[in-house]
Amino acid sequence: MQEPHFGLPELGLTIKNVEWNKSTGEIKVIFQNYEKKNITINEISVNGSLEKNANIPMVLMPNQIAEIILTKTYPIMPKRLLIEYQTDNLQGGHEHIFIDFEMLRVYWNQSTGKINILVTNIGQHPEVNFKEIYINQTLDNKAVITKQNFNPSKDQIYEISLSKTYLHKPKQMQIKIVTNDGHFFELNSPFFDGNIIINSIKWFEDTGEIKFLVYIGTASFIEKEQDIKFDKIYINGTLDENFGINRIYSETYEITLSKTYQKRPSEITVKVQTDYGAYHETYDNNLTW
Numbered sequence: 001m002q003e004p005h006f007g008l009p010e011l012g013l014t015i016k017n018v019e020w021n022k023s024t025g026e027i028k029v030i031f032q033n034y035e036k037k038n039i040t041i042n043e044i045s046v047n048g049s050l051e052k053n054a055n056i057p058m059v060l061m062p063n064q065i066a067e068i069i070l071t072k073t074y075p076i077m078p079k080r081l082l083i084e085y086q087t088d089n090l091q092g093g094h095e096h097i098f099i100d101f102e103m104l105r106v107y108w109n110q111s112t113g114k115i116n117i118l119v120t121n122i123g124q125h126p127e128v129n130f131k132e133i134y135i136n137q138t139l140d141n142k143a144v145i146t147k148q149n150f151n152p153s154k155d156q157i158y159e160i161s162l163s164k165t166y167l168h169k170p171k172q173m174q175i176k177i178v179t180n181d182g183h184f185f186e187l188n189s190p191f192f193d194g195n196i197i198i199n200s201i202k203w204f205e206d207t208g209e210i211k212f213l214v215y216i217g218t219a220s221f222i223e224k225e226q227d228i229k230f231d232k233i234y235i236n237g238t239l240d241e242n243f244g245i246n247r248i249y250s251e252t253y254e255i256t257l258s259k260t261y262q263k264r265p266s267e268i269t270v271k272v273q274t275d276y277g278a279y280h281e282t283y284d285n286n287l288t289w
Contacts, residue, residue: 013039013087016065018096020125025073029083033060043086046070076182077125099123101177103187104157104195105222105276113165117175118148118222118276119187121156133160134176140164148221157221173277189277193218196280198270203287208260210235210287214272214280219251222276228253229275235259236269264288 012035019028027046033039041058044051053071060066077098084093105118121128133143142163147156160175178184195217203210219228227247233240235257242258255272264287271281 012037013041013060013085013090013092015083015085015092015094015096018081018083018098018124020074020077020098022077025075027070027072027074027078027081029068029070030065031060031068031085032065033062036062038062039087039090041066041068041085041087044068044070045084046072047082079183080123097123098125099128099179099183101185101187103175103189103191103277104193104218105278106173106175106189107226107276108166108169110169113167115162115164115166115170115173117160117162119158119160119175119177121158126156128156128158129180130158130177131180132176132178133162134174134178135162135164136174137176190273190279191277193274193278193280196272196274196278198272198280198282201268201270201282201284201287203261203264205264208262210257210259210261210265210268212255212270213248214253214255216251216253216274216278230255230272231275232271232273233257234269234271234273234281237271 012033014032014034016030016032019030021028029044031041039060041056041060044053044056051070053068055068058066058068079099080095080097082093082095084091099121100123101119102122103117103119107116109115130145133140133145140163144161146159146161148159173189175187176184177187197215199213199215201210201212216228222228230245233243233255240258244256244258246254246256248254267283267285268287269281269283271279273279
């Protein structure tokens, strides 16, 4: 994963990283002064509470890197910490994510009835130790978790293969991930996927058709067992059962609605749902080409 860079380096001070020590529970905040003059860190707060480290105030010379160990220890690695700082003329900070999960795909294999779930740890901590997987509040103690490597991506992506078989594709599924450090994460499908973008909704005067583009940024690596499919397309809340689809680039799809319009609609709302449970909805009131 890329090294995080927080704060406003153009103003002189940056939080280069936040590290948790598993043995001691200590949190180390690493600052760097990019200014050409000394900068004094007068205050640090963590999750809104003032830090009382004896080394604060701390003076950093130009280009100096300094480590501040927080007074509070964390026997269990925190999910995230909001670290803010105050200098003579600057306030800054960032919420550091140690561990958190997003769901990329829930795939139901019609032939086998098996379900595979693809999740990614969006945090900065390189080690994830899974303990239990719950599906709809029921423990799946035979679920298999495999770390996936999708070059050139360095993200921590895991495929969870469930042990249960499903005769029919579930309409919704709740996944609870429990880690050995005591944290748990609940993910739901269908889910909003920030990697799905609907754009370029256009009405074509010569044919009366409405077409739009769907970009799926994760398409290049979530297509493991089969190509991405679109389960449902809604237009102004109404299901379009006969839409057309054309893949024009590796991660971009062109959707053609089945209904034609003699006159350009003044506005339209489009909702797309994929076969793996992700969805996105957008509104447009300018359909001219």
